[in-house]
Amino acid sequence: MAGGITIALDAMGGDLGCEAVVKGAGIARIRQPDVHYEFHGDEAQLKPLLETDDALAAVSTIHHTDVAVSMDDKPSQALRAGRRVSSMWLAIDAVREGRAQAAVSCGNTGALTVMSRMILKTMPGIERPAIAAIWPTMRGESIVLDVGANVVAEQKNLVNFAIMGEAMARTALGQLKPSVGLLNIGAEEMKGNEEIKGAAQFLREADLNFDFHGFVEGDDISKGTVDVVVTDGFTGNVALKTAEGTARLIADYLSNAMRRSLASRIGYLLARGAFNVLRQRMDPSKVNGGVFLGLNGVVVKSHGSATAEGIAAALDLAIDMARNDIIKKIAADLERVHGARTETAAAEASAIPQTAETGTE
C-alpha cells in the first residue's frame, strides 16, 4: 500500500449489488496485482464474498456502512445529513482524505455528481466539472465530454473541457498528442452558437500541447475523427443516449431479420460467435463508465447495471488515471493554456486535495 494505489469502492450503489462489485475487483486484481481496494458497504454481505477470493481479500479492507444511496434518490436527498455515512459518500471521502487515489461507484449519477463536487471541490481555475465518456469508434476509442454534469457550457467551460479531455486521452488512451474537436452542426452558414465559436477561436490561438482540429459533427464521434470531442452536458448526454438507443434498435432489427427465414436462422446459429463479439462491444453494461473531471480527485462512474466485467473495466480506468496522476496533468495544461492567470491555481492543484479549498463551488 505504501506508495501504491488505493481505490475506494462504493459497494452498494449498483443494481447488481455487492456481489458484482467484489467480483469486478477480483477481475481487476488479476490484471493489476499491486492495487489496494477499500470496500465501502455492508460488512455482513462483503465479508463472505471476499472469503471466496483469498488473493483479493489479501489486498482489501472493508469499511462498514449500511446506508446506501438509492437509484431513485434525488441529488438533494443524497446530500442530506443521513447520507453522509452512505457507501457513496465514504468512498469519495477516502479520496478527499488522501487515503485513496480514486473512487469508483455504479450508483445514482445525479447523487454522485453533487456529492463528488461537494466533497472534492472543483480544481482551481475550473468552474464546472464535466463527465467524460469513453466512446467506441471505427478507429478505437475516443473521449466525449461533457455527457451530463452541466446543462449549459460557456466559452471558458468548453476550453477547460478540451484541456481536461486531452489530459484524459493522454492517460487513458495513451495518445501522445491527442486531437480535440468541438461538436457543432454543419447546416448553417454561421455555424454554432457564440460560446462554441468563441471557444474555437481561443483554442486556435492558444499555446497547446495537443492538436486542435476545429469543429466536428455528430457522425464524427463514431468515425473517430478526433480523440476528444468537446460539447456541453446537454448535447453530450442526448448524443450518448441517442447512440445507446440506436444500438439497441439495430440489435432489435437484426434479431427480427434473422428470424425471417430458415436460411437466416441457420446462418444465425453459424454466426453466433460473431454476434456475441458484437454484443459485447455494444453492451453498455460491459464498458467502463464516465469519469468526473475537474475535481480535486478521480471519481469514476460505472454503469448502473454494470456487471463484474463492467466494474473491472471502470477499475482499470480509475487505476490508470490515478497512476498517471491526471489531476497534475490537467493542472499543468490549464497553466500552459491560460498562462500566468492560473499559475497559483496550478501550484495549489498539485498540493494535497484537502487544502485545495479555493475551487469554485
Place this chain on the structure above:
Amino acid sequence: MAGGITIALDAMGGDLGCEAVVKGAGIARIRQPDVHYEFHGDEAQLKPLLETDDALAAVSTIHHTDVAVSMDDKPSQALRAGRRVSSMWLAIDAVREGRAQAAVSCGNTGALTVMSRMILKTMPGIERPAIAAIWPTMRGESIVLDVGANVVAEQKNLVNFAIMGEAMARTALGQLKPSVGLLNIGAEEMKGNEEIKGAAQFLREADLNFDFHGFVEGDDISKGTVDVVVTDGFTGNVALKTAEGTARLIADYLSNAMRRSLASRIGYLLARGAFNVLRQRMDPSKVNGGVFLGLNGVVVKSHGSATAEGIAAALDLAIDMARNDIIKKIAADLERVHGARTETAAAEASAIPQTAETGTE
C-alpha cells in the same frame, strides 16, 4: 392537374443527378398515378430520361434551366441573383406561385433552408421554421424536429415545433392523437434549461388536441416512446448525425465480426437476405428526408445521396402532406393553442401563399 396535386422537383441538386430524380418520380407515379410532376433542370438531360418512361412523361412537364446550386455553395452564395434561376429556386417558386403544392429537392440543405424561407416566408405566428426528420423506431416511425434549421430555440419556438410536429404526425404517420415529448436530460435534479422547462409548462396547461407526454431522453427516440420528439436544431442535428454514425459503426463491427471464422462466413452467406433487410432499414439514402415546417408551402429535402427509391419516398411524403393540406392543419392548431392571439394569423395562413407576406423573416 385541375384539382390534383402537382409536385415541383429540383432535378439538379442531388449527387446522383437528373437520372435518380426521374427514376424516383417513375416509382412514385406507379404508387400515386394522379399526381403531376414539374421537373426543373436541364432539358437536354431530362427529355431523353423521360422518353424512357411514357407513363411518367404523360404526367410531367420540363421547366428548363441549366443553373444548379452546388453542394459546396454557401447559403449566401445560393441567394445571389444568378442563382434565382437555379433549379432549386424555380422548384420552390412554383409552390409560392400556387402552381405546385410541394417542392422536393435532394440538394444542398443550407441553400434549401435559406431559399425556402426567402421565397415562401414563415407562416403567420411562426418566427422560426424547423426541419423535421422521420426517425425509425422500435414501434415504427417517429418525427424529430428541429434537426438543423436553427441553432437555438426559445420557449415559444419549442411550443410551435410541438404543434408543427403533431400536425405532421397526423398527416405523415396517420396518428389520430399523436404523443409529443420534449427532449431533455435526466442527469440533474433541475432538468433542462429555462426554455425547455417553460415550453413544458406551457404545453401542460394549453388546450391541445394531441397528447403532451412531458420530457423524453435521447434513448427514447429509437424506443418510439412518443410520436413526436421536440428539440432545438443544434441538439436535433447532433442527435441525428450521432445516430447515423452509430449505425455505420455497428455495420462496420458486424462485417468485421462476420469475417472472423469460417462458420461465421458461412452463416453470413445464409443470412444474407436478413442483412439486406437490415441494410435497407439503416441506409439513409433509402429513407425519405427532412421536411421544412412553418413555411407557407411544403418543401421536402431528400438525402443528398438519395437513390431513386429515396427520392420516391420523399415524393410520397410530399404528396401526402400536400393532399392532407398540412399548412392548414398547422394554422388551425396554432390558433387552438395560442388562442385569439393568432386568429388573424390562421386566417391568413389558409389564404393563397403569395399574399401571406406577414410571416416573420
